[in-house]
Amino acid sequence: MDSVVETDRLRLRPWVPGDLAQLCRIFAEPEVWRFPFGRGFDDQETAAFLCRQLDQQEEGRPTVWAAELRQEHRLIGYAGLSVPEFLPEILPAVEVGWRLHPDCWGRGLATEAGGASLEHGFATFGLEEIVSIYQPDNAASGRVMEKLGMHFERATVHPRSGLALSVYRITRRQWGRRTDGRRAGPRHYGDEPCGPSSNA
Numbered sequence: 001m002d003s004v005v006e007t008d009r010l011r012l013r014p015w016v017p018g019d020l021a022q023l024c025r026i027f028a029e030p031e032v033w034r035f036p037f038g039r040g041f042d043d044q045e046t047a048a049f050l051c052r053q054l055d056q057q058e059e060g061r062p063t064v065w066a067a068e069l070r071q072e073h074r075l076i077g078y079a080g081l082s083v084p085e086f087l088p089e090i091l092p093a094v095e096v097g098w099r100l101h102p103d104c105w106g107r108g109l110a111t112e113a114g115g116a117s118l119e120h121g122f123a124t125f126g127l128e129e130i131v132s133i134y135q136p137d138n139a140a141s142g143r144v145m146e147k148l149g150m151h152f153e154r155a156t157v158h159p160r161s162g163l164a165l166s167v168y169r170i171t172r173r174q175w176g177r178r179t180d181g182r183r184a185g186p187r188h189y190g191d192e193p194c195g196p197s198s199n200a
Contacts, residue, residue: 012065079113149178
């Protein structure tokens with residue numbers, strides 16, 4: 001996504017090749033990729049991730065944003081919308097997800113980023129519904145989804161790894177009722193220990 005979205009504390013922006021060094025430090029943290037891999041990424045894996053995002057941006061496909069702390073201009077991970085190609089049974093679909101450095105957990109940032117992403121998806125892209133997917137053991141991400149007004153839709157398993165997954169969903173009408181006509185992205189939400197949401 002080429003657009004830039006700002007909230008009270010975050011700047012969600014397109015990726016640039018120069019993000020690689022900071023992203024390597026973030027993705028090397030074991031907690032960042034605990035779900036689903038149980039370990040951090042090495043530099044080669046992080047470079048491959050960034051290349052995919054840059055390619056998808058160039059192609060105009062839904063792609064998560066680079067997430068920065070606005071006042072510090074510091075990259076802290078990613079958040080935004082993408083196509084959950086790893087779970088064909090729910091396609092076509094667009095997923096909201098996030099993955100932030102552990103020192104940013106417990107501050108409501110995942111919910112803030114998720115709310116801004118949902119608002120962008122419904123108001124700008126005109127999507128009718130958005131999903132989010134997580135492993136049930138990652139209860140913190142499930143709580144973020146519930147705070148965003150998303151509702152449990154189904155339990156399933158990852159088709160390759162066999163990991164248990166929970167799928168949450170929210171429609172544009174449900175989001176509109178929740179926000180009561182207000183754009184919810186810039187708001188602060190309650191603090192939460194926010195782990196990653198995507199299992200790609």
